[in-house]
Amino acid sequence: MPEIDSAGGLSGRHALVTGGSRGIGAAIASRLAADGARLTLLSRDFVRATETVARLPKSAHAHAIACDITDPAAIADAFADARAQHGAVDILINNAGQAASAPLRRTSDELWHRMLAVNLTGTFLCARTAVADMLTSxxxxxxxxxSTAGLRGYPYVIAYTAAKHGVIGLTRAMALELAGTPITVNAVCPGFTDTELFQESVTHVIDSTGRGAEEARAAFVRHNPQGRLIEPAEVADTVAWLCSDAAASITGQSISVSGGEVM
Structure with a gap:
């Protein structure tokens, strides 16, 4: 993978990261800031997002905005606030998401609609808004x-898997539609990643099955041929490369960061 100029390969670019308060989103924000981007973080948890902003370098001029990405009006207001702070959005990272598990017969209508709203509809709404900026600039x-769940099937996460498959389809369709412009659209598909969200999944397995913590953790790790969890910084490195000029010809791709789980 080509190296990125850490001294400012994204200097002057305005990057907006949804779900940027923790985990993969926070790691991506940190990496893009190190590459010179100016940052806007969207999150439902404004306090946590503000704490993340405080850890970013001052050169990023980062700021946080409270936003529910399933609400079109909230997105319009958040993007208007972001533009007022940093100008047009040059880079959009659709990271916000949720992963709730249930077997098919216990997947309620509410869970189904919530997983699609957060993981798929929110991605669509933010992309539609950001692309207008990008076409102008x-x-x-x-x-x-x-997620790797968008590239293969997983049991007990029916709604989440369906939503992430939708994100892959959305990515491909957008990439083709925008191929005649300077805009690229790609997906990054992490395997099980060592974040707070992952720890919540481990806790759910412990509570629902009675397994011990190590056994529950091993049930996830076994999917990775390298026998480990993915680190958030590894996902962030891949995202940063896709945002760089070096990746100008990469579009419509779904890049698995999973230790070989998906080949």
């Missing part, structure tokens, strides 16, 4: 954080 990068 003549440059842009959209990176959708999907």
């Amino acid at each position: 003549g440059r842009g990068r959209v990176v959708n954080i999907a």
